[in-house]
Amino acid sequence: MVLGMVSCNDDDDKVVPEPEPVITLDSETGVYLVKVGRQLVINPTVEHDKGAYYSWIIEGKLVGMEKSYTFSSDTCGKVFVIFRVETKNGAAEEEMRVDVAELAPPVISLMMPAGGLKVLANTDYKLNPDVQNREGATYKWTLEDQVVSTDSCYIFNQPELGHYTISLEVINEDGKGEKTIDIDVVDQMPYKVEFDKPTYFAENNERSVFSGKTIYLQPSLEYFMAPAYVWTIDGREVDNGGKALFAYTPDAAGEYTIGVKVTETANSGPQIITRNIIRTGSASVESTVKVICYGTEDSRKRPVTAASSALWNKVYEYCPAPGQFINETKTGGFLGNEITHEQAVAYAEERLKPGNVWVSLGGFGGYIVVGFDHSIENKGGFDGYDFSITGNQFEGSSEPGIVWVMQDVNGNLLPDDEWYELKGSETDKEETVQEYAVTYYRPAGPGMKVEWTDMNGKTGSIDYLIEYHSQPYYYPNWIKEDSYTLKGTCLKARNVQDPTTGFWDNQSFDWGYADNFGQDKADGDNAEAGPLQTYFKIGNAINRDGSPANLKYIDFIKVQTGTNAKSGWLGEQSTEVLSFEDKNMSK
Incomplete structure (x- = not known):
């Protein structure tokens, strides 16, 4: 009995060893994101790290010996970082990835007509740019050196005819984006009438037709709201019922000049139509196209x-x-x-x-x-x-x-x-x-x-x-x-x-x-x-x-x-x- 009691006391006095360290990263995925030139503090949690030595290793090189590490890089790419913890009871190690991205300053995109932006006097025109990287950004619109808005969009309206320059500045934490917009304030929109080319890169716009065949002509218009059409053949007016589509069958082989005069008939005041442009007034614009009649189809x-x-x-x-x-x-x-x-x-x-x-x-x-x-x-x-x-x-x-x-x-x-x-x-x-x-x-x-x-x-x-x-x-x-x-x-x-x-x-x-x-x-x-x-x-x-x-x-x-x-x-x-x-x- 005495021997047995001594044995039980020995078991009670045994020392339980300290557990090995355990690392928990402060990123659930183990992937961190930072931008070029910026600092990233990686601060993992470590359990059972009494008396521990810490090591941060990048590409085999020791770069840090503290429990947390401040990372920074001047180049883009993926960087793999190893964090190691050593105690007398064991060691633990975790590898993480840092994705270094470019700075993302605002980039401003604004749809502009090919012929330049023209707006009628005393007429609202909404400038509503598409801004990439706009999160947390501030806006500043400047008209002729005067700040006119700090909203993301701007309503332009001027009573005086002439040329105006608007500047937009968008700033976020990564930098600044700038855009300059030139606007001509006019009393009448630049009405346009032209015959389309058969393909985008075509050199000329002559039209061809076989003898006995009919060619169909219709001009493309810009800025018209209620157009009326008058057609001519070699300068001679012909009755086409005021229609936009003109069906022409030449009498014989040869060259013919087909003309059209398009008149704007809307005169009931400003109305909003395509591309945010408000049009009014009246105008007549002419355009011609050469039609060449050849021989038979065969x-x-x-x-x-x-x-x-x-x-x-x-x-x-x-x-x-x-x-x-x-x-x-x-x-x-x-x-x-x-x-x-x-x-x-x-x-x-x-x-x-x-x-x-x-x-x-x-x-x-x-x-x-x-x-x-x-x-x-x-x-x-x-x-x-x-x-x-x-x-x-x-x-x-x-x-x-x-x-x-x-x-x-x-x-x-x-x-x-x-x-x-x-x-x-x-x-x-x-x-x-x-x-x-x-x-x-x-x-x-x-x-x-x-x-x-x-x-x-x-x-x-x-x-x-x-x-x-x-x-x-x-x-x-x-x-x-x-x-x-x-x-x-x-x-x-x-x-x-x-x-x-x-x-x-x-x-x-x-x-x-x-x-x-x-x-x-x-x-x-x-x-x-x-x-x-x-x-x-x-x-x-x-x-x-x-x-x-x-x-x-x-x-x-x-x-x-x-x-x-x-x-x-x-x-x-x-x-x-x-x-x-x-x-x-x-x-």
Whole structure:
């Protein structure tokens, strides 16, 4: 019994060892963020650290010996930091990552008309800039050296005609952004009337028509509210019922000068219409276009020969709207140095050559123009169809492209004649908008959305998807102007999001559109988003008034993104094309 009692007392006197240290970082993820030149204090919690030695290690070098560490770096990047705690009872170690980012001063973007900003006297004009990195920022608007506002937007209104300069200064903790806006206060807006060129980069604006055919002319207007039209042929006034669209059938081959005088008839006082501009008053503006009438339609037809290819042979123009794959060097395949129209065309040609690699047309209005080494006849040799356009559409992923065709009427082997839209299932529907125009504005800094305004004064943007892309700009690098306008037919979008899954369904249209999973596609569900042809009939070509064009053949094809829509995290709807083929030559 005595021996047993002694044994129990020995157990009670045993010393329990101190536990090893335990480190808890003050970042749940173990990742810290700091900007260049700024200090970051990392202050972890350590348990059981009596008599501890602390070590902070970066790239194998001891940089600190305190319980907390103040980090700073003059260069961007990711830095891995090791924190080690040692006591006589053991050691603990944690690795963390510090992401060093650039300073983010404000970047100011403001949509400005290509011809400069003009505002009527005694009229409100709201300047509402898009400012990147605006969190916690202060604003200062200065007009002629006087501070006039400290709000994020400013209402400009001046009674005196003349030139005014407004400066905007936005300051946040990282720095300052500045923007200067020049405004001309006028008593009448600069009304403008002009005939559109067939393509954005066209050299001239002569129009061509075959003998016995009708050409349809309609000018584009700026600033008019209630225009009235008077048309002339070689200076002789003709009765067109005051309509904007003029159908002209020349009597014989030759050159004709078609003129139009547009008069503003609104005189009921100021009214607000497109682009935040308020217009009033009256004006008459004239414009002319030369129409050249050539011989018969058959005289320009280029027949199929033994050397002819069923596939397209040349890209003539590539003018996309801004979009997530424009300038993108990975999935989009750009080199990143395309700064001329010729380089952009070369990019598109190289992408299309294999026939299974897509070219993106960006948002609404973006287009591509291709040609063939022969004329494609209107004979429906492939189950009633004449040619095909390959896209990457599949069920739930249709991004419809409007298809246009052209004949080489003037015989110069260039697409500078008349475009004819191919009728589709949506052509005659009320929600389909003909002659729809969108102007895109260059963003002020990298990673910013591209803002746009349309012909009706509606505004929007092509959003920058930082999660998926890293190119600085969605705005095409080779467009020199700070804004450009694309015009075409706009369909009502059919994109819906599932409220439960969050997935987007870009629903298809019945028929008549490229990159569309409609009734006129090749067989197959194409679940892998591979190349899939859609078939087209030249007989569906229509004039600008909707009447049949009755073309015997075509020489050029244009595809143009036909919706102005975006699908959340998927980004903007943008037509993709992979190839073009004369199906009359197919076996």
